[in-house]
Every structure is written in structure tokens, then in C-alpha cells.
Amino acid sequence: MNFLLPLTGSFAKPAAENPTVAMIEAAYRAMGLDWRYLNCQVDPADLGDAVRGARAMGWRGFNCSIPHKVAVIPHLDELGTSARIIGAVNTVVRDGDRLIGENTDGRGFVKALQQVCDPMGKTVVLFGAGGAARAVGVEMALAGAARITVVNRSPDRGQTVVDLLNDQTDARADYAPWQGSFRIPQGTDIVIHATSVGLYPDVDAMPDIDLDSITPDMVVADGIHNPPLTRLLKAAQDKGCKTADGLGMLVQQGVIGIRYWTGKDADPAVMRQALLDLEL
Template structure:
């Protein structure tokens, strides 16, 4: 990273804790490759100081920040405006700082869509989609799929009330048909994309989040879990020669989207990906 001086543009991450994050490595590698005099720093912001931290952004001349757990929802009252996706999802992970406003974005959701496009050459437009898990990530992914024109969504969660809340939210912004499945149901054979947005897969002993016995061989499986290179779901799908992708690409492309919002520049995606692979798996691609 270039030496920090009086002209260095500062970017960062608000979260609590932030010690685990790979975002500084990813963004600082991109700044260095593009020759930008900029630095990305993690800021441990406790929940009771979030308002103070947001108010400090302009005073400190910070150019943009990401927001992570536990602040993605609670940061919203401190912002001036929200993107359509952030407003619908009810969560923000990126703050754009303009001369007149602090604008909240959700690049997690669009990062997922972009990961599918870049890795699999896949678009959800006009396609039936299945999503297991209707919490934060699953909620965001489902809303974005609807906004991007998925023909139908089948959602499943152990908390059926949460699944129905997601269905009702999507009905306010999209004509996409949404069905709520029981956890015992098989993934519908017609779906083109099956997504695991539950924590199942983070440990070797976890059961499959859903059965893919009826899934077409031409479908795509995406598992947002990324702490291991290959979850049981991914292995099961690949053993059937079904195209399957892990969640590190979603992390990558949410960062790419944030970088573009802040700088207006196209970041070096290959470099960012290599840094993430090294940080998470200890290998480079």
C-alpha cells in the first residue's frame, strides 16, 4: 500500500467486531493496483456509538464506508436517502457520501446477482428461483431476484412467519409470484436456480439445507456459505454434474459494487479475488 499522506482518501468499514474482516485487504489491493492514493480501514463501532460514527463521516473527510453486523438495519435512521433495493430490503451495507447526502445502498443483493452473471453467465430474469433461508442474506437475495425479474420465487424457512413476511414485502415492489414451501418439501424440479441462504454448511456435520433429488441437471446451485471451499451441498450438486458456486463470489462482487459507487472506477476484480482466496482459504487463484 502506498504511503499515507495528507492527500490520502479514506474509506472504511463500520462494524462490531471487525477483526475478522477481509475487506481492507481486498480494497487496499485494488487501490494499489490502480495507483490510487487511498486507504480502507476497519472501524470497530459499538452499537451505542453508531450515530456519532455516521455523523463524523463528513467532518473527517471519509469518502465512503461499508456497514456490517450489527449495524445494517440500525444505521438507516442516520442516513439521508436509500437506494430502492436498500429501502425494500431494509438493510444497508454501503454508504455513499455526496456533498449533499449520505445515501445507503445494499450491494450484498446486487453482488449476488453479479456473481451469478460473472461466474455462471446466468441471469434470474424470467427464471424460477428457490431460496432456503429468509433471514438477512436470504431476504436481500429474494428481493433482488424479484427486482431483477425472476418469473417466480419459492422461499423456505424454519420460521414460516418470516417466510410469509418476505412474500408480503416482495408483493409491494414486484409482480413476481412468491410461494412459501415447507421445510420438508423437495426443491421444485422446474427451478433454474436453487440458493442456500441458511447457515447450514458451515460445519462438516451439518445436514443438507434442502434436497436436490428432483432438481434438473441444467439448474444452478448457489451456497452463500464461504468459510469452507466446498460445502456438502456444493459437493452433492457437483457429484451430479450440476453447476454449483460458493458464497465467496458474492462477498467479492458486493465489494466490487461498493468500490464502483465510491470511486466511479472499475476495480481489478482478479486481484481482489486473489486476495480474498488467500485470506479465506490460504490459496490464490
């Protein structure tokens, strides 16, 4: 039996209630793989020992959540392109005796979005400048987005993401202050919400966006996976917009990780159903 375990410092739920565990183990069962994906609580002071243990036991890989996404980097042998640009790792892959750090946060989002539209050449408005927004912005740029406007209340954090995109990718990025109800500029192709507003249990919360500025030709994506249909997405659908939800992003992150670890393609429909069975 092969063991594939995540290192996590934030998940405190039992495995049966952990969305990622449920999703990936359902995929393994459907693929006929005698693999396990287990949840481990690792104190930050013990992270180095945990990674060395993963090496010693021959783990095929593991996931890292906050607060380990940056701290794990010195314990790895190499970083993939996305992880290097973003400066954070959420997926570690074993390659022979080496551990390679990857970042699937934004890539999963983009993969889910690509089922609705192709980012190539598109104009994007991105709300947020935290870790998730940073990852999404980088992956949107690597997927060919032409222009990305980062909308954030903190100018310093927003400009940091803008500078990263302009320095490390071919996209043209700019910052827009989020003061009051933000009006989406005409000509925007894709609107992405990448903050925690609307996340369970605060499901009635709505990001401060002028809904009248959203037009049917826009694609609206929300990184919130619980609930899958946020108030923002419902409002966008009511306007005739195509939408992409955070549940699809979470599933695609898992699909990418399983491909890294096993070399095989998982069924996203099986994984999404496993999440829906948890009544997220």
C-alpha cells in the same frame, strides 16, 4: 490521501485477517489508488457519533455490518432502491454533503450468479428467510426472476419475505415449509442456499435438501463464502449442475462498493485471489 472506512460492529479480526479489508485494499493497490479501507469497531450507542464523524472528516463512504445495518438508516439522508425495499443498509456513499444508504448484499450475489446464468424469467427456490436471504430475494426479483419460492422452517419469517417480494417487486413469490428433507420441485431453474449451514467451522454441515431432486439443468448457488466449495455445491457439481459460490458474491459486493466510492471498476480476479490467499 483519501480515507474510506467501514463502520462495523461484528468484525473483531485484525485488519490483516479481515477478508473484506484484504480484498478491497488489494483492489486499491492494483488500481494504483492511494486509498485506505480500515476496520473500525463501533459500539451501537456510538453509531450516531461515528456517522457524524464520517461526515465531518469527508469520508467517501463506509460499510455497515450487523448490528448497524438497520440502526444506521436514521442517520442517513437517502436510501437507494434496494436498501429501501430490503430495509437495511450495508454500504454508505457520499454524494456532495449527503450520505446515501445502499445495500449490496443481494446485488453482489446476483452479479456473481449472472456469470453463470441470467435470472430473467427464471423460477427460483430460495432457502432461508434471514437478512441475507431477504436481500438475495429482493435482488433476484429486481433482476427479473419470475417466481421465487421461499423455503424456511419458520412460517412467519418465510411469509414476511414472501409478502415483501409480492408487494414491492414484480416477482410472484410463495412460501414452502422446510420440514425434513426438502424436495426441489421439477421445473426449478435456480436453487439458492442463503442460510449459515455449512459456514466455517461447521464445514461438514449440509442443508437438509433432497439431493435426488437436484437435476443437471439446475443452477445451484450457495451464499457461504468460507469454505468456497461447500458440501452442497460439491454435491451439485457431482450431478453436473452449474454452480456459483459465496466467494464470488463477496467479491462482487466489493466491486460494487468500490464503484460507488471511486467511480472506477476494480479487478474481481485480484480481489478473489486476495481472499484465497487468506485460505478461506
